[in-house]
Amino acid sequence: MTKIGAALAACLFVLPFAATPFAAAAPGDGDARLRAIYESEWQWRQQQRLENEEDETDGIAAALPQVDAASQAARRERWEDVLRQLDGVPEADLSPAERINLAVYRAQVAALATNVRFREYEKPLNADSSFWFNMTYEARKPFRTQDDYAGYVAQLNDVPRYFREQVANMRAGLARGFTPPKVTLAGRDATIAVVAEAKPEATPFYAPFKDMPATIPAAEQARLRAAAVKAIGEHVIPAHAELLRFMRGEYVPRATQDLAAERLPDGKAYYQSKIVEYTTTGLNADEIHRIGLAEMAKIRAEMAAVMQQVKFDGDLPAFLRFLRTDPRFYAKTPEELLMRAAWVAKKFDGKAGQYFGRLPRSRFAIIPVPPDQAPYYTSGRGGPGVYLVNTYDLPSRALYSLPALTLHESAPGHAFQMPVAMEQRGRPAFRNAYISAYGEGWALYSERLGTEMGIYETPYEVFGMLSYQAWRASRLVVDTGIHSKGWTREQAQRYLMDNTALSRHEVETEVDRYISWPGQALSYYLGQMAIVDARKKAEAALGAKFDIRAFHDTVLELGSVPLPVLKARIDRFIDEGGKGPY
Template sequence: MSDQAFHTEQDYRHYLQWLADMPRYFQQNIDNMRAGLKRGFTLPQITLQGRDATAASVANATAADNIFFRPFTKMPDTIPAPVQAELKAAGLKAMSDYVIPAHQQVLTFLRQEYIPGAVKSLAAYDLPNGKAFYKSQIEKYTTLDLSAEQIHQIGLDEVAKIRERMHQIMQQVGFKGDLKAFLDFLRTDPQFYVKTPQALLDRAAWIAKEFDAVAGDWFGRLPRRRFAIVPVPDDLAPFYTGGRGGPGIYLVNTYNLPSRPLYSLPALTLHESAPGHAFQMPLAAENKELPEFRRNYYISAYGEGWALYCEKLGEEMGIYHTPYEIFGMLSYQMWRAARLVVDTGIHAKGWSRKQAQDFMLDNTALSVHEVTTEVDRYIAWPGQALSYYLGEMDIEKNRAKAAKALGSKFDIRNFHDTVLQLGSVPMKVLDARIEQFIKDGGPSPYQD
């Protein structure tokens, strides 16, 4: 809940209306979840353990200490004092009348009905009409015409390629042992970890500024909007990914610091901040030549494919300074390639939770904590994890095609600007746009 979103009295009036609508919104979702319980279409029970904590943190807080009251604790001086007092009183009443009761209701529902009654199976295939459901999820998240079996094989092939380069890095640093031993070394050696949350935030900020130094060499147009680097909120952090980015923000997870390796931080930062999500999304939103839905919509294969492509681009941009940081990038590439295997394995091939965790632990440098939270995410969100690597592969395919066709006329800045100028689109739309880019001779998409 960002205080920065509230600048005027009207902002607070709108916020009060939003808070008053919370019970209706929660009730409709509870009704929908009850319908899912009735027909056996729920999230897998194993992924719901502990997920009531966020609702509990709101339901059990006093009105004045509630996270939803936070915007009222520091108000702009431009709002007259009597109006501030009125708004704060209305905010406290909204906590007591709407916010806390709504969260108490959903907390009771989760603990007494939904979590105990959720399905035990992990697989999307086991849900009602499960095979058709999983096929639709693949189409939704990848925007490609691929079967679960095809994706599983692509994943196995890509894992093998990345594993080969990982062995080259191991030789470069003189490590004696197999990949599993090297991954154990990376997970446990103190040199790769910080002692304080602020130290992790500081390092992330430094990496983001390193990109700023070379941005003009790789992009012709930069977004106007800046982004903040902030820690993931405490009540979300234990179940949250390592980081997440978007317009105006790069969230860094500072929970359980021994699971937040420095060698992975450059890749994470390029993915979530700039030139990844906190760069791509504002560029789309600021492009007034696009229709509204293209400026604000998000297609996972495009957005996550772009962000993963940015991780690999970091090597060309000179962001990785040690073999360990390059290995961190490779591990993140491996993580997304392994998702192709694990997601399809869980939902279409009968894999167990442990089987999925072991595959991730054997092939990536992710910590045990991260592997646990990630596998539970794939179990709960069928198909979404497939979008990253398949989207990246499509962007790389288009770049190679354009570079080969244009030869000396190929300008990487124009290519990147052309990809980003589209807004979020299905990969087939991107393919068609790059075909036109090649026919036109590779120009900048902007006529400044």
């Protein structure tokens, strides 16, 4: 799924918007000028096929993106030209709604341009995801029409060209030492091999053809199925086999040994660009590291209170060993884990009306992570229509953490927040792009909210929530430690083992994710802090007038925005007396 963050500090933090977001000025022609810029660029961006993998309303494109170096350079030129055009739109000429659009759009385009400037496209994989596995998301979209299926067959036939361009980019990155660290790539070729060594009908790419709509005539269904089998057999599987040879014989053996982003080409500037993209703040690595240490101390105090509540006789390391090893805290079967996740989600449904005025129309399914990805995947992931639960290695999937995980990934987290935003009417399409600081901050806030909602039924589940809070706060320490302070992989793993109840397996996969995906792990806790601070400010200013449903509706109605935009919107919420958006 595409997750575009906000970007360049210079494009975000010098905006008058951040200080005086809604100065009284009669809009001139600025709204029309701004709309002309972003509507034109968005239409062009859609033609590039770089966005909206998450949007289930889109049809199925008949080709994969052009990702070669020349196409990337042309995109950078276009986005830098857009930024120059935006500099010519005076904010005083904009209506309040378009000021928000400007702040979101400028940061979004700056992020896109910056990623191309650092040639991020030469590293289209990390320990968590990859371009080849991301292709399987298209197969999970709803296929409704004959054209959808025909477009998808055309996509499958385009796989060899797409893979060749990606491999050429990876070779260029390899030549300059711009790769994920070698240690994080171990075993990640399994998701390639499972396709390269399969029959066409057994690959995930054939899944849409197994159950086709009855509105498509039977003869046409048979023709499309045959075309899919031919495309997968003659193009998709051979492309994966070629990619597998490249990964095993060339890429992984020569990948960089260094862990730190700051050791990559132009590394200090590169890592700072990722900090800005994923946090939408002007903080640097040292500042974030100090924040992480301070927040960890607060959470440790909360953990100690829970240990006293359950009358545990021992220190935190002993309590963590107890939680990791006592069989009462672990599901016996994958079905049990899935059913417990569903139970937590339904508990939220019973409380939702007390905390939210507007609920999304979209529903979500709870499904296990695909087995070929599960050994290296995170514990869960959610988005529009789906909550993926990792049922691999059940002794690593603690039931006391499952309520927090479910609130984060399903509702009121990702599978709730994203549809609420996407169902808004009258909003520019670019506003559906995902900004990690906001989206992950909201999902982590949702975990804390579970204490107010009565979701956590035992002190152990409360501790599971605190462990997850510590997990995200520790990321501030670990990510900056790895990428800026020379931490080793073992040092990072030890920090997580000492400060959270995560299993050894989860710690290992998580640390490899942080090593290979610099900056992304910083989104969560800094985003949550911004939402918590905004809520505290609103509660203090509004007193008895504060309505939690109106506050939540206001935050969610924005959709993904940079954190300064969120702060400014809550300031207006306060000025308007706590009135919600609906």
